[in-house]
Amino acid sequence: MVYTHRSPALLIIGIVILAWGWLNQSGTADGLQAWLHPGAYKEQKQDADKHQAAEKAAADKAAAEGKPAPEAKAMKPGKFDGVKQGQANFAYIFGGIFSVIGLLILAVRPKEGHLDYYISIFPGMAFILSIAFVVRWGLDPMFANWGKAAQPTLGWNFATILNLNYVVLGIVIGMIVVNVLRIPAWAGNGVRTARFFLKTGVVLLGTLYSAAELAQLGALSVVMIGVFVLGSVWLVLLAGPRINATNSMTGVLSAGVGVCGVSAAVAASPVVNAKAVDIAFTLGTILLWGVLCMFIFPTVGHLLDMGPVQFGAWAGTGILNSAQVAGAALAFDPNGIQTLKVAEIFNITRVLFLPLIVVWLAAWYVKREAGAQKVDLGKVLVAKFPVFVLGFIGLFILSSMGMFAPAGHYQGKYFSSTEIKEDKLLKEKDLAALQAALPKVAKPEDNKALQDLIANKKLDTRDQDNLLRGVAKMEGLDKGAKDALGNAHKAAWHDSKIIRAYRDWIAWLFAFGLTGLGMQITVASIKQAGGKPLIIGSIVGLIKALGSLVVVLLFVREFV
Amino acid sequence: MRVNGGCPPLPRPLSLGGRGERSELLRNIIGLENIMAEEEKKFERGTQLSIFVSDRFEDVGALIAACLIAFGVLLYIGK
Numbered sequence: 001m002v003y004t005h006r007s008p009a010l011l012i013i014g015i016v017i018l019a020w021g022w023l024n025q026s027g028t029a030d031g032l033q034a035w036l037h038p039g040a041y042k043e044q045k046q047d048a049d050k051h052q053a054a055e056k057a058a059a060d061k062a063a064a065e066g067k068p069a070p071e072a073k074a075m076k077p078g079k080f081d082g083v084k085q086g087q088a089n090f091a092y093i094f095g096g097i098f099s100v101i102g103l104l105i106l107a108v109r110p111k112e113g114h115l116d117y118y119i120s121i122f123p124g125m126a127f128i129l130s131i132a133f134v135v136r137w138g139l140d141p142m143f144a145n146w147g148k149a150a151q152p153t154l155g156w157n158f159a160t161i162l163n164l165n166y167v168v169l170g171i172v173i174g175m176i177v178v179n180v181l182r183i184p185a186w187a188g189n190g191v192r193t194a195r196f197f198l199k200t201g202v203v204l205l206g207t208l209y210s211a212a213e214l215a216q217l218g219a220l221s222v223v224m225i226g227v228f229v230l231g232s233v234w235l236v237l238l239a240g241p242r243i244n245a246t247n248s249m250t251g252v253l254s255a256g257v258g259v260c261g262v263s264a265a266v267a268a269s270p271v272v273n274a275k276a277v278d279i280a281f282t283l284g285t286i287l288l289w290g291v292l293c294m295f296i297f298p299t300v301g302h303l304l305d306m307g308p309v310q311f312g313a314w315a316g317t318g319i320l321n322s323a324q325v326a327g328a329a330l331a332f333d334p335n336g337i338q339t340l341k342v343a344e345i346f347n348i349t350r351v352l353f354l355p356l357i358v359v360w361l362a363a364w365y366v367k368r369e370a371g372a373q374k375v376d377l378g379k380v381l382v383a384k385f386p387v388f389v390l391g392f393i394g395l396f397i398l399s400s401m402g403m404f405a406p407a408g409h410y411q412g413k414y415f416s417s418t419e420i421k422e423d424k425l426l427k428e429k430d431l432a433a434l435q436a437a438l439p440k441v442a443k444p445e446d447n448k449a450l451q452d453l454i455a456n457k458k459l460d461t462r463d464q465d466n467l468l469r470g471v472a473k474m475e476g477l478d479k480g481a482k483d484a485l486g487n488a489h490k491a492a493w494h495d496s497k498i499i500r501a502y503r504d505w506i507a508w509l510f511a512f513g514l515t516g517l518g519m520q521i522t523v524a525s526i527k528q529a530g531g532k533p534l535i536i537g538s539i540v541g542l543i544k545a546l547g548s549l550v551v552v553l554l555f556v557r558e559f560v
Numbered sequence: 561m562r563v564n565g566g567c568p569p570l571p572r573p574l575s576l577g578g579r580g581e582r583s584e585l586l587r588n589i590i591g592l593e594n595i596m597a598e599e600e601k602k603f604e605r606g607t608q609l610s611i612f613v614s615d616r617f618e619d620v621g622a623l624i625a626a627c628l629i630a631f632g633v634l635l636y637i638g639k
Contacts, residue, residue, distance in 0.1 A: 189611065192607075192609060195609055195618065196612065196621060196625075199618065199619065203623055203626030207630055273615065387620055388619040388620075388622045388623045388626070390623070391626055391627060395627075404630075404639065497638075498633060498634060498639060501633045502633060505629055
């Protein structure tokens with residue numbers, strides 16, 4: 001059988017991608033890019049103005065002194081230039097590869113064999129990748145901008161809350177393509193690579209987590225979250241088969257409902273051999289339930305007169321998706337950071353349970369698929385266990401050992417006092433503002449932390465940073481002191497370049513995989529799946545929300 | 561997965577003879593088209609959802625690819 005279709009499609013896609021690279025490099029697309037990335041554009045323009053003013057001042061000074069004008073220095077490339085250059089490089093690499101293979105397809109008549117099979121994959125991959133480009137480079141920043149622009153009117157960022165990012169948009173666009181336009185025959189083989197890239201992304205996800213982060217969290221949050229995460233997963237795994245939901249659907253839903261919503265559902269999907277429609281239904285359930293919670297939780301919190309710590313703990317445990325946890329915390333307490341901080345701590349804790357859940361689901365799925373008869377779990381596991389999960393665990397262990405970034409990092413951010421550069425130490429103006437604020441800080445441990453900061457001009461420990469983040473949100477503190485605390489916090493937290501690179505890789509692998517999976521979701525398959533996930537998700541979500549509310553009301557006031 | 565296209569429709573003969581003969585020939589053509597469409601759906605290599613011959617192959621491939629990326633980036637960027 002010959003797989004390759006002699007179509008000019010790959011060559012055309014390659015040329016279009018190359019053209020996009022050129023448009024970026026030549027600056028022709030600057031207007032569009034400035035619209036998509038207004039923050040980066042504004043920042044770079046300000047830097048350029050400053051640079052120009054400095055150059056002019058230097059030239060004027062030289063002229064006044066009768067010296068020749070100094071040589072103009074080139075400005076360092078800014079964030080906006082970085083965005084354009086990144087897209088241009090990407091476009092040149094992939095556009096070049098696709099164009100060459102596209103020419104080859106047209107020039108050489110394909111013959112049955114290995115080469116034909118592998119070549120036939122490229123047109124479909126180019127088709128998905130070109131859509132993923134549109135999603136990541138166009139739709140994702142566009143919705144982010146619209147969300148921000150509508151925030152003052154709506155009171156909430158609809159793009160963040162509804163998760164209108166490349167994950168959801170990729171699936172939606174893929175669904176539109178398959179149901180409205182249909183997948184062309186020449187792209188069929190390439191679409192079958194989507195799951196492979198999704199699995200690669202899941203393995204790489206292991207680099208973003210660190211077990212050491214758990215040690216930084218309070219014992220109560222670990223225990224409470226552990227009980228609710230594992231309990232929710234267990235409940236879904238129990239309920240799914242009882243209402244005849246498929247094993248794959250139940251598995252994905254359990255991770256989504258139990259751990260942290262969208263990313264957990266995506267990570268668990270290849271583990272349980274999930275069909276594209278399973279993921280789509282799970283994401284729909286999580287987002288629908290999450291948005292409902294985001295509006296209901298703050299109201300209930302105020303009705304029950306909950307404190308910021310209590311509400312943060314409840315939202316961080318009971319709301320299914322990370323974006324909506326932050327949304328609910330801010331809706332409850334728009335001015336204070338305490339609620340958001342506690343909610344985020346609880347949220348981070350449950351994300352850290354993901355490796356455990358992945359292994360649990362792999363074992364559960366293998367056993368379920370083996371049938372009702374008594375099976376030797378050991379043998380079945382060896383034969384059927386999804387091997388890529390071992391890669392995920394392996395990279396997670398290496399990451400926890402500090403192989404890729406300092407062991408205490410969380411998704412690439414880490415605290416380090418020793419790496420604070422000289423120019424980032426607090427200035428005299430900051431120190432004076434903090435000194436003036438000292439009498440207003442009543443709590444002895446907060447006061448001590450502030451005194452240490454003034455003495456050392458920088459933060460020394462993470463505990464000190466945590467205490468002073470609370471102080472920064474204290475009412476009555478003047479702006480100068482708040483800014484100084486903000487500067488000290490920023491200086492002590494560092495971005496790991498390597499983790500940023502991994503995140504970028506993962507984002508592309510997921511964008512590609514999910515767009516391809518979206519192309520496998522037809523209206524017929526949605527009808528076939530029915531509304532079971534919504535029923536299970538809603539029941540377990542409700543149990544989780546009510547259960548965590550009771551636990552928070554009973555225990556959190558005393559222990560946190 | 562829904563893949564449009566597959567085999568192109570067979571060209572219809574201009575003259576199909578008598579009435580009975582024509583309907584039998586049409587049935588044969590439609591039957592042949594169905595068989596060819598079925599064949600097109602089956603992948604001689606890989607599975608319906610994967611270009612790999614089995615899930616285990618796909619898993620190992622993903623593991624290798626991810627490790628190459630992880631250590632490649634580590635070498636290129638450094639810790």
